[in-house]
Amino acid sequence: MDVPAGVLxxxxxxxxxxxxxxEEVAWVGVRWRVRTRTFAHVLTVEGGRPAAFARAAGTEGPCTILTFRSEGPxxxxLRRSGxxxxxxxxxxxxxxxxxxxxxxxNEVAELITESFCARAPMTLTRQVERPPG
Incomplete structure (x- = not known):
């Protein structure tokens, strides 16, 4: 199932x-990369497929899932908050x-920006305006 157009x-x-x-088409869904490193990936789970994502999210769907990188505290x-x-x-x-x-x-934008900064070279992260905090 395709990712809803509004979300995409x-x-x-x-x-x-x-x-x-x-942006590029991933094996399922769409992903965004910097150089060769993925910093965000979106896909739709429906009928328990893709199975790995359905199991991880604890849902058979339908739902849209975003994955991203994080670091530090x-x-x-995030991983434990439910x-x-x-x-x-x-x-x-x-x-x-x-x-x-x-x-x-706004939260999604902050999380994606932080994910980008965790994956991108320092020369690119210096160009990013990060929210205070």
């Missing part, structure tokens, strides 16, 4: 606003988020 459009606007970021808090967040087993620095109807797009 919002994420595209956030991700492609970052230096040297580009925020990583542990819905809408979850900790996928395929990477200790990866966080999953179910994008429900009441998405805080």
């Amino acid at each position: 459009g919002r994420l595209r606007g956030i991700c492609l606003g970052l230096p040297e970021a580009y 925020e990583l542990d808090v 819905p809408p967040f979850f900790g996928p087993p395929w990477g200790p620095e990866v966080v999953g988020m179910v994008l429900g109807p009441n998405i805080d797009w």
Whole structure:
């Protein structure tokens, strides 16, 4: 199942606003990368597929899932905080988020920006305006 156009459009606007970021079709869904490193990935779970994402998020769907990178104290808090967040087993620095109807797009933008900064070279992270805090 395709990612809803409205969600994809919002994420595209956030991700492609970052230096040297580009979008590509992933094995499932869409991902955004800087150089060769993925910093955000969005997909839809429906009927328990893709199975790894459905298991990690604890849902058969339908739902839209965003995965991103985090680090430091925020990583542990996000992975353990419960819905809408979850900790996928395929990477200790990866966080999953179910994008429900009441998405805080400002929070999503902050999380994606931090993910980008965790994956991008220092020369690019210096070009990013980070929110205070």
